[in-house]
Amino acid sequence: MAEIFAYILHKDGKADDTAYELINAAAKIDPEAPVTAVVAGSGSELDSACSEAAKIYPAVWKIDNEALAYVNAEAVRPMLVNIIPKGAVLLLPHEHFGMDLAPGLSIKLDAAYLPDVVDFEGVEGSTLNAIREEFSGMVSTHVAADLSGGVVVTVRPGAFAPDEDAAASGEVVDKSGDAGAAPALMRRYLETLVAEVGEVDITKSEILLSIGRGIEDEENLEIVFDLAKVMGADVSCSRPIVDAKWLEKSRQVGTSGQTVKPKVYIACGISGSFQHLGGIKGSPFIVAVNKNPKAPIFQAADVGVAADILEFLPELQEAIEELKG
Amino acid sequence: MEILVCVKRVPDSSENEIEVKGDGTDIERDDLVYSVNEWDNYAVEEAIQIRDKVGGTVTVASVGDEETEEVIRREMAMGADNGIHLMDDAFEGSDGKGLATTLKALVEQGSYDLILTGAQADDGAGQVGGMLAAMLDYPFASLVNLIEVVDDKKIKVGREIAGGNQEMNEIDLPCVLSIQTGINEPRYVGIRGIRKVASVEIPVKGVSDLGIDAGVVGAAGAKVKRLDYFVPELGEGAEMLEGSTEEIIEKLIELLKAKGGIK
Numbered sequence A: 001m002a003e004i005f006a007y008i009l010h011k012d013g014k015a016d017d018t019a020y021e022l023i024n025a026a027a028k029i030d031p032e033a034p035v036t037a038v039v040a041g042s043g044s045e046l047d048s049a050c051s052e053a054a055k056i057y058p059a060v061w062k063i064d065n066e067a068l069a070y071v072n073a074e075a076v077r078p079m080l081v082n083i084i085p086k087g088a089v090l091l092l093p094h095e096h097f098g099m100d101l102a103p104g105l106s107i108k109l110d111a112a113y114l115p116d117v118v119d120f121e122g123v124e125g126s127t128l129n130a131i132r133e134e135f136s137g138m139v140s141t142h143v144a145a146d147l148s149g150g151v152v153v154t155v156r157p158g159a160f161a162p163d164e165d166a167a168a169s170g171e172v173v174d175k176s177g178d179a180g181a182a183p184a185l186m187r188r189y190l191e192t193l194v195a196e197v198g199e200v201d202i203t204k205s206e207i208l209l210s211i212g213r214g215i216e217d218e219e220n221l222e223i224v225f226d227l228a229k230v231m232g233a234d235v236s237c238s239r240p241i242v243d244a245k246w247l248e249k250s251r252q253v254g255t256s257g258q259t260v261k262p263k264v265y266i267a268c269g270i271s272g273s274f275q276h277l278g279g280i281k282g283s284p285f286i287v288a289v290n291k292n293p294k295a296p297i298f299q300a301a302d303v304g305v306a307a308d309i310l311e312f313l314p315e316l317q318e319a320i321e322e323l324k325g
Numbered sequence B: 001m002e003i004l005v006c007v008k009r010v011p012d013s014s015e016n017e018i019e020v021k022g023d024g025t026d027i028e029r030d031d032l033v034y035s036v037n038e039w040d041n042y043a044v045e046e047a048i049q050i051r052d053k054v055g056g057t058v059t060v061a062s063v064g065d066e067e068t069e070e071v072i073r074r075e076m077a078m079g080a081d082n083g084i085h086l087m088d089d090a091f092e093g094s095d096g097k098g099l100a101t102t103l104k105a106l107v108e109q110g111s112y113d114l115i116l117t118g119a120q121a122d123d124g125a126g127q128v129g130g131m132l133a134a135m136l137d138y139p140f141a142s143l144v145n146l147i148e149v150v151d152d153k154k155i156k157v158g159r160e161i162a163g164g165n166q167e168m169n170e171i172d173l174p175c176v177l178s179i180q181t182g183i184n185e186p187r188y189v190g191i192r193g194i195r196k197v198a199s200v201e202i203p204v205k206g207v208s209d210l211g212i213d214a215g216v217v218g219a220a221g222a223k224v225k226r227l228d229y230f231v232p233e234l235g236e237g238a239e240m241l242e243g244s245t246e247e248i249i250e251k252l253i254e255l256l257k258a259k260g261g262i263k
């Protein structure tokens, strides 16, 4: 059986949530396979991330290089190529850094690439069987990857349960020498621009009335703001609404927007992509209104209404107004 | 600046319900409305805006069957200068690497400074751009939501990272970028625009024109194969409120009051 490696994201010396998920993803591939965490960075923050990884993984490989103080996928890629053994399975999280690093890495390792995997069905001969989703989660697929030259996999954050016990006592091995010197970079990090806070801070809202592409037209936003007013809710949205510049970026819920923790979340005309749902934390009571009864959002919601929001929301508003008198 | 934009023809999933065929071999395609992949449309718009600012040309290329031509033509109606249609039976069943191999051969026949792809397409992979860059040994940046041309050797790009933050990078040309939605507002293409390019010749290239060995692309070269489509055994999911609209609203208000959803 192939060795499995898990790439650990970390920030301010702390391992990312996905570090606790990839160990369970690895177990789903093959519970017997040896699993090694790979942690790249520099200095004391790297060391504390490695100690945390050693509680989750039986073995930890550390890549310490000043050039990785801000981790740049273009710098890490050749270093990983130098140390990942031929034929290994390498797991990374499917988020902005994994998407930056992994596809090119699979080419350089001459390995197969399995993007955005939500589940594994194990290894059969020299094939790794996995499950993916297509069309924003509307259908699933079984996929088979040829394992003979190794496989790079990005695993969807949240798809595997985290390892709650994390009771390993892994040894940290310094692989910085084998990883080699930092390459001359054709892409150089400059700075990070932090998102502006908008007129409402949806991360603090208790009730969110959230709208998606189902609102169809900018003029229809009025319906939502009117209803939000009578409910005492704030208005948030999915990404296409921000892309269209109908609402400001600070109202976007999701992995590339805000993480919200309301008591009640009402998703209107939102299909329920994992990037959107990834921004909803703290298990709120979720209501979904969507005209497609098969929309994936109904899997995440507590209560669903199959309806056209352009008709339903004004009627709901009227009823609440009547109630309040 | 010579810019190549890679585009894909996909079923429009915001317009269609996507259903699996009875035997799981495919999705039901008969009544689907197809269009250009959403992300690719932003990439083409960005390329046109860069060209209009600094000069050069925009070429749109797509790997796909006969019908793909209409998508290339639509993007030319937006303002792209050239279209190239990569079509060959040998491409059938390509995985991401097969597509990147095909596009690499095309890139090597030209001299592009900037190559744009979408961040992802209908199958949500987000793989072709990064693979293509690695094959060409060009630098790559994913999820780009800002491009500023510095000079003819380098550009500045913003990458979208978590929490709505933006990571700024300087990147040498030639390079490959995958474009995120929201980077611009793609222009509207009307009937008149389409008519203007209706008779423009779009060259078709196959494996022999590209000098690719048919065995390294298509199903023959694929290391990753889709075995079937299915609808997963669903968990319980939401409790669907049924009845007349009035009854649904009454029930919903009750639930919202109980959960603190109405102040």
Ligand SMILES: Cc1cc2nc3c(=O)[nH]c(=O)nc-3n(C[C@H](O)[C@H](O)[C@H](O)COP(=O)(O)OP(=O)(O)OC[C@H]3O[C@@H](n4cnc5c(N)ncnc54)[C@H](O)[C@@H]3O)c2cc1C
Pocket (backbone or CB within 6 Å): A136, A211, A212, A213, A214, A215, A216, A237, A238, A239, A240, A241, A252, A253, A254, A255, A256, A257, A258, A268, A269, A270, A271, A272, A273, A274, A275, A276, A279, A289, A290, A291, A292, A295, A307, A308, A309, A310, B013, B014, B119, B120, B143
């Ligand atoms: C790297 C990356 C990061 C991303 N980050 C985010 C993020 O932070 N947040 C985010 O939201 N997305 C994000 N996305 C985009 C995400 O993948 C989806 O494209 C997006 O969430 C879809 O938004 P939507 O549900 O509003 O639109 P769609 O998927 O188009 O869904 C619209 C829904 O509305 C329904 N509908 C249409 N008309 C009506 C009507 N009249 N009444 C009722 N229902 C109707 C339809 O049935 C459909 O289910 C990201 C994507 C990428 C690649």
Ligand SMILES: Nc1ncnc2c1ncn2[C@@H]1O[C@H](COP(=O)(O)O)[C@@H](O)[C@H]1O
Pocket (backbone or CB within 6 Å): B005, B006, B007, B008, B009, B037, B039, B040, B061, B062, B063, B064, B096, B099, B116, B117, B118, B119, B120, B121, B122, B123, B124, B125, B126, B127, B128, B129
């Ligand atoms: N058949 C294709 N022809 C041309 N470009 C493609 C094709 N498939 C994917 N791409 C490009 O690769 C990007 C990412 O697609 P994917 O890696 O399939 O998620 C798309 O947005 C396109 O720019």
